[in-house]
Amino acid sequence: MQQEYLEAYDSQLRTDAEVADALSVERLGPLRLATFAGGRGFVTYADLGGADADGIGEMVEAATQYFLGLSGIDEVEWKTRGHDRAPGLHAGLVARGFVPEESESIMIGEAALLAQTVATPPGVEVRRARTETEVLAAGEMQGRVFDDLGWRSRAEALMTRLQADDTVELWIAVANDAVISAGRLEPVAGTAFAGLWGGSTLPEWRGRGIYRALTAERARSALARDIRYLQSDSTEFSRPILERSGLVRVSTTTPYVWTRPSD
CATH class of the missing domain: 3.40.630 (Aminopeptidase)
Structure with a gap:
């Protein structure tokens, strides 16, 4: 494999x-x-x-x-x-x-194997971001996680991409009207792949299955687009989470x- x-x-x-x-x-x-x-x-x-x-x-x-x-x-x-x-x-x-x-x-895995049912904590909703407000909120959260002072320009660039290409998706987890986790799904044209990018979760919400749930939802969306493989370049923090979701480390x-x- x-x-x-x-x-x-x-x-x-x-x-x-x-x-x-x-x-x-x-x-x-x-x-x-x-x-x-x-x-x-x-x-x-x-x-x-x-x-x-x-x-x-x-x-x-x-x-x-x-x-x-x-x-x-x-x-x-x-x-x-x-x-x-x-x-x-x-x-x-x-x-x-x-x-x-x-x-x-x-990291690479079969989308069909990653489309699991993952329980999230009460009050947490996983959904696709549809509005400018949601994209900016996700960008601000990721800026805090990655200590990225330039998060707004990146979020605005992502908004432009989302408006121009409906195959690119941003998925978010929301609790108490705040974005607590986020990640993108980016199909690669002409291939059987989509990329899992930009994954991040606020520290106080980690270890509770939220990012795994985000991965599962993106896998289901990929399957709906007839995508077979999901791929991600992962840090040592996110690698174990993706392995539990079913991705395999193939190289570095x-x-x-x-x-x-x-x-």
Whole structure:
């Protein structure tokens, strides 16, 4: 099962699926060099073509020079996966100013197995967010959880996405008219996958099945859209919750982030 999931992930969720919303995409050997709104660059690939450490170092150097030459790109993420053959990649990235961030688990599961019945505490309602007020309330809650001072701009960007694309869904758990947990469902066009993103729960409400209930509702919605697999990149906090819901850890992913040097 794990190998089946990993093969589906590699064949369906890498390269084109990751840069579908990019402003521009350039090919550099096996690499996709993408630019996104907000001055963000992104590097991904299906594999590195069997290159050795020297060859990979040359790719990193060429990608770095490409983004250096693009005005307005202030930050670039190079997305690595733990199961790739990539000799010398860590050293090559660090040598050129990329900083590794926290590794996350790549989690995959069958939507049909995740659509469980999960009891929630009395007074807690799980529902799809439909209004601007609900989206902003979810964003404010997530800002508190993640200590994100820029939560409002992210929430407003999500509102724009929700209005433009009805396949993207935001699900919330509400108690006493306040959002206490939230998470998105994002189908990936042209694949059998949807992503589970942005999951968060207020600390005082954790350990009571609320996030599992959110996952189950998103799984039911995915099934209604004929989606087979659900995927998430999970921290060590959320991984055990998703495992209890039925997702399987198939690999890891570590973002390396480059920030444009100041003049």
